[in-house]
Amino acid sequence: MRKTLNIGLFGFGCVGFGLYEVLQKTPGLKANIKNICVKNPNKTREIAAENFTFNPDDLLNDPEINVIVELIDDADAAFEITKRALKSGKAVVSANKKMVAEHFEELLQLQRENNVPLLYEAACCASMPIIRNLEEYYDNDLLESIQGIVNGSTNYILTKTSRDKLSYEDALKEAQEKGFAESNPILDTGGFDAKYKLLILLAHSFGHIAKPDDLLNIGIDGLGGLELKYASEKGWKIKLVAQAFKHSDGNVGAFVLPKFVSPEDRLYNVDDVFNGVVTKTSFADEQFFVGRGAGAHPTASAVLSDISALTYDYKYEY
Numbered sequence: 001m002r003k004t005l006n007i008g009l010f011g012f013g014c015v016g017f018g019l020y021e022v023l024q025k026t027p028g029l030k031a032n033i034k035n036i037c038v039k040n041p042n043k044t045r046e047i048a049a050e051n052f053t054f055n056p057d058d059l060l061n062d063p064e065i066n067v068i069v070e071l072i073d074d075a076d077a078a079f080e081i082t083k084r085a086l087k088s089g090k091a092v093v094s095a096n097k098k099m100v101a102e103h104f105e106e107l108l109q110l111q112r113e114n115n116v117p118l119l120y121e122a123a124c125c126a127s128m129p130i131i132r133n134l135e136e137y138y139d140n141d142l143l144e145s146i147q148g149i150v151n152g153s154t155n156y157i158l159t160k161t162s163r164d165k166l167s168y169e170d171a172l173k174e175a176q177e178k179g180f181a182e183s184n185p186i187l188d189t190g191g192f193d194a195k196y197k198l199l200i201l202l203a204h205s206f207g208h209i210a211k212p213d214d215l216l217n218i219g220i221d222g223l224g225g226l227e228l229k230y231a232s233e234k235g236w237k238i239k240l241v242a243q244a245f246k247h248s249d250g251n252v253g254a255f256v257l258p259k260f261v262s263p264e265d266r267l268y269n270v271d272d273v274f275n276g277v278v279t280k281t282s283f284a285d286e287q288f289f290v291g292r293g294a295g296a297h298p299t300a301s302a303v304l305s306d307i308s309a310l311t312y313d314y315k316y317e318y
């Protein structure tokens, strides 16, 4: 028996509006947005003003709202909303990788204490269903490594500068205009966004919970013409790759670095805004996931998948 969901939505930016559209095109799902909380009263929005509130309490204190979908930019505010929601017994769906990466353990505990789920498939590689695959398909002990392109904006910039000869500035501008980049794009170009996603992957692949300061991240903003020229001469590409390995002694290593990638590498053809992740396990050997890593509808599709899972009372057995 599927549950009916009354959603309280925080945030109506690129992904929030994307979700609104995607839900309208998914009539079979018993989930409706009951109220939307936004911050800026002066912003012009795609739907009528009476659909919005500016007071978080209108959502968090509404007993009819059983799911909070949190799609705001600010990780600290997102954490406060998520905490309050879980404590009041409301399930939460979030796309906020920074919040999840920074507060993994607390969030886990809040879920256990209050017996309500927090799902965040959209926080990691947007449309690619990597978290649920790691959580459900693989036995953690058998995973040896996971590596991939997990940031759409930097992949877009690297593709546009090398293949289409755009300048770095123009490629970044395009990534911003298309709604791929974070509002502070240094999070993308500096490899921070990829690191938050890697932390989430680490937790779900190896059960290893680390903090952002524990992992090295080097982004693409320090790359010079020399590296790009060298790659092109060799017939290689440069990709920003997040990698995690489980060593034979059980220790885990993980980092985000730009990497030369040859045509034999599975990540070579992952271009534009696409993300690609290669898992290596003892028995299945390599498996390769690919999908759009940013953008309104691809990200909203992952949020939709979490919402749909909640209609079945879904919980991670972490």
Ligand code: HSE
Residues within 6 Å of the ligand: 123, 125, 126, 150, 151, 152, 153, 154, 180, 181, 182, 188, 193, 293, 294, 295
């Ligand atoms: N800024 C992120 C990216 C958005 O480019 O991958 C999706 O997480």
